[in-house]
Amino acid sequence: MKAADFSYHEATNIQDAINIKAKDEEAVILAGGQSLLPALNMRLSSPSCLIDISKISGLDDIKIDGDYLFIGALATHSHVMKNELVLKRMPCLIDILKMVAHPAIRNKGTHGGSIAYGDPAAELPALAVATNAEIIVSGQNGDRSIHAKDFYLGLFETAINQDEIVIGIKYPLLKQEQAILFEEVCRRHGDYAMAGLIANVNKIGNKVNDLSLVYFATGDKPDSADKTAKLYLENGYDYSNLKNSLNSEIDFAGDLNSSSEMKLHLATILIKKVLNKLEA
Secondary structure: OOOOOOEEEEOOOHHHHHHHHHHOOOEEEEOOOOOHHHHHHOOOOOOOEEEEOOOOOOOOOEEEEOOEEEEEOOOEHHHHHOOHHHHHHOOHHHHHHOOOOOHHHHOOOEHHHHHHHOOOOOHHHHHHHHHOOEEEEEEOOEEEEEEHHHHEEEOOEEOOOOOOEEEEEEEEOOOOOEEEEEEEEOOOOOOOOOEEEEEEEEEEOOEEEEEEEEEEOOOOOOEEOHHHHHHHHHHOOOHHHHHHHHHHHOOOOOOOOOOHHHHHHHHHHHHHHHHHHHHO
């Protein structure tokens, strides 16, 4: 199968891309293309126009911006993994990106593309929600910031307006007592996860005193499990209690990788696997 016909526009700058996108509601942004191009070839997406932003300069910066780590939308996964600032200030991101597909794809896939595409099986949208990162978009009315918890609305549905483009992501810098813990279950390294979990943990010594749990590959968007996190803080790890809580809190959706019941089981045991890392 091959993609349906579409036109192509190579944007010279952000404003050029915004202007084209604002005029055509069926146009889509092309950055690294590692998610979009397969969708085109399988005709899961049929845009009227591809707006290529890959050659726009200045969108791949990685820097400290106040109390945030800023990652430009066009920074590739490989670029992020090799960056010294990321290694020093947010090393969990490197561990997470190691699980994203394979080196050839990481060399082309972009940070902003993964965030904007909103694949519910992807790691980065869940990380953004777990840290409540700020997603910076640019449109005809200028730039605005959207908290990740408000960004993902449904299956591949986000809060980006028709004329807007993601230009960067701001992750809050971690505090001394804070840790981001990550685990996923997949059949083979690089495959889509059967279920995955990112935990944002605040601790005093080895005692967890605050916790948020965000799952991916479980439903139609990153799934926060606030009630289950509270139950864990109150009663510790009890498989049956946590499983019942997750089942009432998340609408688990089966896919080609695993059934909804298997995802529920994996989601429950992932809590223990992730939090055991505090003792490692």
